[in-house]
Amino acid sequence: MDFLSTMRLALRALARNKMRSGLTMLGIIIGVGAVIAMVGIGQGADRQIQDQIAALGSNMLFVGSGSVNRGGMRMGSGATKTLVQDDAAAILRECPQVAAGSAGTVTGAQVVHENDNWNTQVYGVEPAYFDIRNWPPSMGVTFDQSEVDRAANVAVIGETVRKNLFAAASPLGETIRIKNLPFTVIGVLSAKGTSAAQGNDQDDAIFIPVSTHQKKLTGDTWLRFINVSAVSQAASVGAQGCITALLRDRHRIRAGQDDDFFVRNLKDMADSAAQASRIMTILLASIASVSLLVGGIGIMNIMLVSVTERTREIGIRIAIGATEQDVQRQFLIEAFVLSVIGGGIGILFGIASSWVISAQFKWPVLISPMSIVVAALFSMAIGIFFGFYPARKASRLDPIEALRYE
Amino acid sequence: MTTVPRSVPETVAAKASGAVIRVQDLHKYYVMGDNRVHALRGVTLEIARGEFVAVMGASGSGKSTFMNILGCLDKPTSGHYYLEGTDVARFTKGDLAKIRNQRIGFVFQGFNLLARTTALENTELPALYSRLPREERHKRAMEALNMVGLADRHDHYPSQLSGGQQQRVAIARGLVNQPSILLADEPTGNLDSRTSVEIMEIFQDLNKNNGLTIIMVTHEMDIAQFARRQIVFRDGTVRSDRYTPPNDCVDAAYVLKSMPTLED
Ligand SMILES: Nc1ncnc2c1ncn2[C@@H]1O[C@H](COP(=O)(O)OP(=O)(O)O)[C@@H](O)[C@H]1O
Ligand SMILES: [Mg+2]
Numbered sequence: 001m002d003f004l005s006t007m008r009l010a011l012r013a014l015a016r017n018k019m020r021s022g023l024t025m026l027g028i029i030i031g032v033g034a035v036i037a038m039v040g041i042g043q044g045a046d047r048q049i050q051d052q053i054a055a056l057g058s059n060m061l062f063v064g065s066g067s068v069n070r071g072g073m074r075m076g077s078g079a080t081k082t083l084v085q086d087d088a089a090a091i092l093r094e095c096p097q098v099a100a101g102s103a104g105t106v107t108g109a110q111v112v113h114e115n116d117n118w119n120t121q122v123y124g125v126e127p128a129y130f131d132i133r134n135w136p137p138s139m140g141v142t143f144d145q146s147e148v149d150r151a152a153n154v155a156v157i158g159e160t161v162r163k164n165l166f167a168a169a170s171p172l173g174e175t176i177r178i179k180n181l182p183f184t185v186i187g188v189l190s191a192k193g194t195s196a197a198q199g200n201d202q203d204d205a206i207f208i209p210v211s212t213h214q215k216k217l218t219g220d221t222w223l224r225f226i227n228v229s230a231v232s233q234a235a236s237v238g239a240q241g242c243i244t245a246l247l248r249d250r251h252r253i254r255a256g257q258d259d260d261f262f263v264r265n266l267k268d269m270a271d272s273a274a275q276a277s278r279i280m281t282i283l284l285a286s287i288a289s290v291s292l293l294v295g296g297i298g299i300m301n302i303m304l305v306s307v308t309e310r311t312r313e314i315g316i317r318i319a320i321g322a323t324e325q326d327v328q329r330q331f332l333i334e335a336f337v338l339s340v341i342g343g344g345i346g347i348l349f350g351i352a353s354s355w356v357i358s359a360q361f362k363w364p365v366l367i368s369p370m371s372i373v374v375a376a377l378f379s380m381a382i383g384i385f386f387g388f389y390p391a392r393k394a395s396r397l398d399p400i401e402a403l404r405y406e
Numbered sequence: 407m408t409t410v411p412r413s414v415p416e417t418v419a420a421k422a423s424g425a426v427i428r429v430q431d432l433h434k435y436y437v438m439g440d441n442r443v444h445a446l447r448g449v450t451l452e453i454a455r456g457e458f459v460a461v462m463g464a465s466g467s468g469k470s471t472f473m474n475i476l477g478c479l480d481k482p483t484s485g486h487y488y489l490e491g492t493d494v495a496r497f498t499k500g501d502l503a504k505i506r507n508q509r510i511g512f513v514f515q516g517f518n519l520l521a522r523t524t525a526l527e528n529t530e531l532p533a534l535y536s537r538l539p540r541e542e543r544h545k546r547a548m549e550a551l552n553m554v555g556l557a558d559r560h561d562h563y564p565s566q567l568s569g570g571q572q573q574r575v576a577i578a579r580g581l582v583n584q585p586s587i588l589l590a591d592e593p594t595g596n597l598d599s600r601t602s603v604e605i606m607e608i609f610q611d612l613n614k615n616n617g618l619t620i621i622m623v624t625h626e627m628d629i630a631q632f633a634r635r636q637i638v639f640r641d642g643t644v645r646s647d648r649y650t651p652p653n654d655c656v657d658a659a660y661v662l663k664s665m666p667t668l669e670d
Contacts (some may be wrong), residue, residue: 001534016522316518319479320532320579321507323500399479403518 028342031292036350042281044364097239102129124213140187158203303390315402335387343379432485447642460630463639511580515592550578570601607658
C-alpha cells in the first residue's frame with residue numbers, strides 16, 4: 001500500500017477512537033510539554049547567569065580567604081582567617097594590573113528601624129566596592145574614603161532591606177540600628193535581583209565602611225574577601241597571577257603547599273555557574289523525560305490493544321494480499337501519527353506553560369529552536385520505537401487464526 | 407438453454423487447458439498436546455482452468471483446511487501444491503502475499519468485510535495492496551460491484567446491507583484484482599435459500615462468461631448441484647469426485663424464477 005493511503009488509514013483508525021487517541025496523545029503532550037518547559041527554564045537560568053556575570057564587568061577578580069576545591073562547586077568565601085587589610089593594600093600597591101580594590105568582610109545581623117526589624121547580611125567594604133561591582137545607588141550616595149577613615153556609622157542598604165524596613169517612606173537620613181549600633185542611611189543601591197550563581201537575593205544586604213565593621217560591629221580584623229578590578233579584561237589573567245604570587249609570598253606559603261586563599265576571575269565564575277545551570281537543565285530534562293517515556297509506553301499499550309481488537313481486520317488484510325511490511329507499516333504509522341500529533345501539541349503546550357511559568361514566578365525562560373527540533377524528533381522516535389513491537393506483532397499474525405478471532 | 411453442451415470429456419478438457427491447480431498427496435495435521443489431529447490425509451487431485459467445483463463433506467472432514475492451502479493462507483505438512491504449474495512451496499512469503507492479492511480471490515463464510523468501511527472501499531481493498539493508482543482502483547471496484555449487482559450501494563456500510571448483499575460485496579472484493587481463481591468457503595452458509603441461489607447465479611455467470619475457475623465449499627446438496635463437479639471429502643481424504651453430466655447442470659437464474667422473492 002502506498003504511503004498516502006496508509007496515512008489516511010491511520011488517521012481514520014485514530015479518529016474512530018477519538019477519546020482513546022486523545023488520552024494516549026495526552027501522555028506524549030505532557031511529556032514533550034514538560035521537557036520543553038523544563039529545558040526552557042534551565043536554559044533561561046543559564047542565560048541569566050551569563051548575563052549577570054557579564055554585567056559584573058569582565059575585569060573583576062574575587063579574592064577569598066581559605067582554600068577552595070579545584071573543579072568543585074564551592075563558590076563562597078572560606079571561613080579561614082588568612083586575609084588582612086594589609087593584603088588588600090599590598091595588592092593595590094604591588095600589582096600594576098590592578099586598578100582598584102576593596103577589602104571586605106561580612107556578618108549576619110539583626111537590623112532595626114523603629115518597630116520594624118529584619119535579619120540580613122551586613123558587609124564591610126571600601127568605597128571602590130560599588131564601582132568594581134558596577135552597582136550604583138538608586139537613591140542617595142555611597143560612602144567615601146573619609147567616612148572609611150573615621151569609621152563613620154553610615155550605611156548603604158539594598159533594595160530588599162529598604163522594602164522591609166521602610167516600605168514607602170524615604171530611608172535617606174533615617175537611623176537604623178545594627179546590633180544596637182545606630183547607623184545613618186545615606187543611600188539605597190539599585191536592585192540587582194537574585195544571584196544566578198549563588199541563588200541568593202543580592203539586594204538583601206547592607207554595606208557599611210569596612211573599618212566600622214571591624215572596629216565597632218565585630219571586633220574582628222580578618223577579611224573575608226577582597227574585590228579587585230583589573231585595568232582591562234586582558235590584564236585580569238596577569239592580575240590573578242600577580243595576586244596569587246604576592247599573597248603566597250606574604251603568607252609565607254612554601255612551594256608545593258596549598259594556597260590559603262583563592263583568586264577567581266570572571267571566567268572561572270562563569271564556568272562553574274554555567275556548569276551548575278547545565279546540571280540543573282539536565283536534571284530537569286531527565287525528570288521530564290520520564291513522563292515522555294511513560295507517554296511512549298502509553299502508545300505501546302494502546303497499540304497492543306488496537307492490534308488485538310483488530311485481529312480480524314488484520315486477518316482479512318493478510319488474506320487478500322497485504323504483506324508483512326504492509327501490515328507493519330500500517331500500525332507503525334498509526335503510532336507515529338499519534339506521537340507526532342501529540343509531540344506537536346506538546347511543543348505548543350510546553351511553550352505556553354513556559355510563558356505562564358516565567359510570568360507567574362518571574363523566572364527567565366528561554367525556548368531555543370534547538371529544543372523544539374529535538375523534542376519533535378524525539379516524539380517521532382518514540383512513536384517508532386514504541387510502535388514497533390505492536391506493529392510487528394500485527395504483521396506476524398496467522399491469517400487463518402486471525403480470521404476466526406471473535 | 408442455460409447449460410453449455412459439451413462433447414469433450416471433462417478430463418480431456420482439463421488437460422487441454424492445463425491444470426490450474428494440482429495437489430499431490432497433501433497431508434496436514436495439527437499437533438494438540440500429545441496427539442496429532444489429522445485434517446488432511448493424502449489428497450491428490452487436479453482442477454482445470456474454467457472449472458466450477460463444489461467441495462463437500464461432513465463438518466471436520468478437512469474442507470476448510472484444503473481451501474486454506476489452495477488459497478496460500480496455510481501450508482501442507484507434506485505433499486505438493488502446484489499452482490499454475492509451480493510448486494507453491496518454492497514461493498517466499500512476499501510471493502504468497504502477491505498470489506493471494508493477484509491470482510486468487512477468497513470469499514469467506516462470514517463475509518469478513520471491514521466494518522465502518524463502505525462497500526466500495528471494502529471492494530477496493532485488494533487493489534490498494536497492488537498499488538494501483540486511485541482512479542484505477544475506483545474504476546475496478548465499481549466494475550466489480552457492478553458485476554455482483556451492487557453498484558448503486560457502493561457508499562453503504564456493511565451494517566446497512568443484508569447478508570446477501572454483504573456476501574456480494576465480499577465477492578466483488580474477491581474479483582477486483584481480476585484473479586483467475588475464486589475460492590469460496592461456505593459462501594452461502596449464513597444465507598437463506600433464495601439469497602444462496604442468487605449467489606450461485608453470480609458464480610455461474612462469472613464461471614461461464616468470464617472463464618473464472620471457482621472452487622466452493624458447501625455442505626448443502628442443492629447448492630453443490632450448481633457446480634459442474636462435486637468433490638466429497640471424508641476424514642481428510644477425497645471420497646468421491648464426479649462431474650455433473652452437462653444436461654443435469656442446474657441453472658441458478660432459471661431456479662430463481664421459480665422462487666418467491668422476499669424483497670417484494
Ligand atoms: N488450527 C487447528 N488446530 C487444531 N485442529 C484443527 C485446526 N484447524 C482444523 N483443525 C481440525 O482439523 C479437522 C479439519 O478441519 P476443517 O478443515 O476446518 O474441516 P471442515 O472445514 O471440513 O469442517 C477438524 O478435525 C478440525 O478440528
Ligand atoms: Mg469449514
